[in-house]
Amino acid sequence: MMVNSSQSLLLKEIAEKTAQAARNLGGLSLSDRNQAIEAIAQGLETASVDIITANELDCQLAAKEGISQPLYNRLKLGETKLKATIKGVRDVINLPDPVGHISIHRELDEGLILKRVSCPLGVLGIIFEARPEALIQITSLAIKSGNGVILKGGKEALNSCQILVKIIREALENTKVSPDTVQLLTTREEIRNLLDLEEYIDLIIPRGSNEFVRFIQANTSIPVLGHADGICHLYIDKKADLETAISITVDAKTQYPAACNAIETLLVHQEIAAEFLPKIAEALTSHQVKLKGDKLTQNYLNIEAATEEDWKTEYSDLMLSIKVVESLEAAINHINIYGSKHTDAIVTEDKNSAERFMNQVDAAGVYHNCSTRFADGFRYGFGAEVGISTQKMPPRGPVGLEGLVTYKYQVTGKGHIAATYSGENAKSFTHKDV
Amino acid sequence: MMVNSSQSLLLKEIAEKTAQAARNLGGLSLSDRNQAIEAIAQGLETASVDIITANELDCQLAAKEGISQPLYNRLKLGETKLKATIKGVRDVINLPDPVGHISIHRELDEGLILKRVSCPLGVLGIIFEARPEALIQITSLAIKSGNGVILKGGKEALNSCQILVKIIREALENTKVSPDTVQLLTTREEIRNLLDLEEYIDLIIPRGSNEFVRFIQANTSIPVLGHADGICHLYIDKKADLETAISITVDAKTQYPAACNAIETLLVHQEIAAEFLPKIAEALTSHQVKLKGDKLTQNYLNIEAATEEDWKTEYSDLMLSIKVVESLEAAINHINIYGSKHTDAIVTEDKNSAERFMNQVDAAGVYHNCSTRFADGFRYGFGAEVGISTQKMPPRGPVGLEGLVTYKYQVTGKGHIAATYSGENAKSFTHKDV
Numbered sequence: 012m013m014v015n016s017s018q019s020l021l022l023k024e025i026a027e028k029t030a031q032a033a034r035n036l037g038g039l040s041l042s043d044r045n046q047a048i049e050a051i052a053q054g055l056e057t058a059s060v061d062i063i064t065a066n067e068l069d070c071q072l073a074a075k076e077g078i079s080q081p082l083y084n085r086l087k088l089g090e091t092k093l094k095a096t097i098k099g100v101r102d103v104i105n106l107p108d109p110v111g112h113i114s115i116h117r118e119l120d121e122g123l124i125l126k127r128v129s130c131p132l133g134v135l136g137i138i139f140e141a142r143p144e145a146l147i148q149i150t151s152l153a154i155k156s157g158n159g160v161i162l163k164g165g166k167e168a169l170n171s172c173q174i175l176v177k178i179i180r181e182a183l184e185n186t187k188v189s190p191d192t193v194q195l196l197t198t199r200e201e202i203r204n205l206l207d208l209e210e211y212i213d214l215i216i217p218r219g220s221n222e223f224v225r226f227i228q229a230n231t232s233i234p235v236l237g238h239a240d241g242i243c244h245l246y247i248d249k250k251a252d253l254e255t256a257i258s259i260t261v262d263a264k265t266q267y268p269a270a271c272n273a274i275e276t277l278l279v280h281q282e283i284a285a286e287f288l289p290k291i292a293e294a295l296t297s298h299q300v301k302l303k304g305d306k307l308t309q310n311y312l313n314i315e316a317a318t319e320e321d322w323k324t325e326y327s328d329l330m331l332s333i334k335v336v337e338s339l340e341a342a343i344n345h346i347n348i349y350g351s352k353h354t355d356a357i358v359t360e361d362k363n364s365a366e367r368f369m370n371q372v373d374a375a376g377v378y379h380n381c382s383t384r385f386a387d388g389f390r391y392g393f394g395a396e397v398g399i400s401t402q403k404m405p406p407r408g409p410v411g412l413e414g415l416v417t418y419k420y421q422v423t424g425k426g427h428i429a430a431t432y433s434g435e436n437a438k439s440f441t442h443k444d445v
Numbered sequence: 446m447m448v449n450s451s452q453s454l455l456l457k458e459i460a461e462k463t464a465q466a467a468r469n470l471g472g473l474s475l476s477d478r479n480q481a482i483e484a485i486a487q488g489l490e491t492a493s494v495d496i497i498t499a500n501e502l503d504c505q506l507a508a509k510e511g512i513s514q515p516l517y518n519r520l521k522l523g524e525t526k527l528k529a530t531i532k533g534v535r536d537v538i539n540l541p542d543p544v545g546h547i548s549i550h551r552e553l554d555e556g557l558i559l560k561r562v563s564c565p566l567g568v569l570g571i572i573f574e575a576r577p578e579a580l581i582q583i584t585s586l587a588i589k590s591g592n593g594v595i596l597k598g599g600k601e602a603l604n605s606c607q608i609l610v611k612i613i614r615e616a617l618e619n620t621k622v623s624p625d626t627v628q629l630l631t632t633r634e635e636i637r638n639l640l641d642l643e644e645y646i647d648l649i650i651p652r653g654s655n656e657f658v659r660f661i662q663a664n665t666s667i668p669v670l671g672h673a674d675g676i677c678h679l680y681i682d683k684k685a686d687l688e689t690a691i692s693i694t695v696d697a698k699t700q701y702p703a704a705c706n707a708i709e710t711l712l713v714h715q716e717i718a719a720e721f722l723p724k725i726a727e728a729l730t731s732h733q734v735k736l737k738g739d740k741l742t743q744n745y746l747n748i749e750a751a752t753e754e755d756w757k758t759e760y761s762d763l764m765l766s767i768k769v770v771e772s773l774e775a776a777i778n779h780i781n782i783y784g785s786k787h788t789d790a791i792v793t794e795d796k797n798s799a800e801r802f803m804n805q806v807d808a809a810g811v812y813h814n815c816s817t818r819f820a821d822g823f824r825y826g827f828g829a830e831v832g833i834s835t836q837k838m839p840p841r842g843p844v845g846l847e848g849l850v851t852y853k854y855q856v857t858g859k860g861h862i863a864a865t866y867s868g869e870n871a872k873s874f875t876h877k878d879v
Binding site: 035037117120123125130132133213226234252254255258259261262263266267273347367369370371373375376379382385386390391392402404405407409417419422423424426427428429430432441443 | 468471472496517518534553557559564566568647668686688689692695696697700701764781784799801803804805807808809810811812813815816817818819820824825836837838839841842844848851852853854855856857859860861862863864866867874
């Protein structure tokens, strides 16, 4: 108990220091922020050997404890990955400045000017599982957007995270950005305490498994940028071009099955089921995809039954559930009930059906005649992807740097007071956009 | 127990019906939505006498139970207020359409087009205290923006709410908007259940006291548009024009002290304290403002001591706490610690200080040489105000109709698949804005 409360006190101090440093960062020019990012890139280059050594230590310890191969691969940094990550840091320098963008500029009355200006959020809480390069990426994006970061990595990556943050903070010493902008937490208990710091932390970005993200979302009142599930659908309409439908289905399921934008359920209009199902089954089976189907699908294919549970499952694997639907409406309903508001697509040559689908499906991405796999910040041309959000309010879908800023209203007057604009002789506002 | 669970089941059914109706509404043209709003205006006009009679019944019952005068005034509709409200409904017709606005339009590759399009949120949960005209306003704004509404009014306004919703639903019968778009809840228990319906309700808008809003915020995981506190500050810099400072202080405190954008604390730079404090005390006292001050302020004024508690208090009344600060930084720090991120202002002739204040104060509104009382959707020229948000993420500050919409990404292709853009012979994206 005493340990916890002193720890949470310490964390509060760290958070307060970070918030203070972030406020100073928020006032710096773009070139000051970019210089700090370049200093980080150089620091990482110079210390490459040390970083790789520390990471190898993590890998050895992890291997001894018998972590899974995929987790090991994510943990392993190595020279190639480190070089690519440092290149990624320099790419951030070339991104447009997300801060200071004016989205409203309006004269309210003569001499009374309203501006809505983008500004940093403040302090980001970044909680990630194994991957140490995530720490580097998100820190450079945070500095670019004028935010402080409090980082918490998985325990497997402890040595890697410690040396990375040490190098980053040392690199910042000779820049206008305070080293206090970047903080590392190292104990598991601190995650819980971090989630309670709504006074200091403005946004939590979790990077990890669905369960991990779900835990974070359920245990904080701080806004969370992320998604737990990616249950994406592809609906093959009765007016679909079947060759297109096969090509998109195979791509959306097999091009990278572990991705959140891969499909989990295929919906097929009953009028084309007899012709389409055997064809798509052959194509998918040749890609090692295991199929499950509802009763109607089983009339055409000799496959395992799909249960209610399947419609709610993100396989993240070479597995696909198939359902035959009687109409476009039935497809839309199924998606709105079981989907996770991530990305859902229709294949059809009928423009009206496509429009209806895109209007009525409630998801961050609604696609027509293309693969759900395009749902990605880089593919959208954002230059960076901070996360993918499946919540309803913006930012929604793939989120670039603009997800790390908010805005404030600046009003400048010459002694203007509200009394002038109310009562009997009330003056009118001009409301002229500048 | 049985009552509760059957009630929550019933509420779920209502919510599902509303969501379905809202989805249809979301697909309607602007003119269909506007026609529905006009039908509501006409319905209210025709039934004016019945509405006023029902409202009078509410007022009589409330008076018998001895409710406070301000609450009674808010409850009372009367002919003038009703007429003004119906005019407000017709004003909504003239607002620009918030739905279908394209904020990104980009070619990802030949024939592969990305659009970011604004769309309705879905279903709004509106929980308000006494004022029955809030029901009318918010319902017309909801229909304009393509959203369903589930309404819950205070028990004092029960008869008013019931007749209003009955008339609105009847008016919708002859339009393309389904009456199921608008639902009324009438029991207090239903509020709790409503707050748990994150599956169906996309945004909660509370209208009422600070305690009321705080209760809602603390008891739902659904996004809440609103603010609990409005602790706004005015800082008088050492380079302030003192006449301007006096005029703005009096306006910001007295023009409408119960408003959330009125100031609660005045910060005064020590270099001008001796000259400014007696003058402002005289001006404020002549407006019946009661003053409290910190030790330094008490050196100049014979007033009650302001305690730590005062810096955290929204008086909503003719009361003001005053603190003498040693620097601009001290003023900024005080505001960032005690402010509620609503609206804070500086009076100064020094442009650099103004800029620093506006950069470093963390609030939805940062003002220079004008009254905090301008923080208002109508004054900003939004045509409507849905609420004022003090959260960090957008929408922030006064929120107009755009607070009732979100966006989705629509991607249209011609059979495009992700495999084309990865691997050895990966094609490049064009990323050309259209």
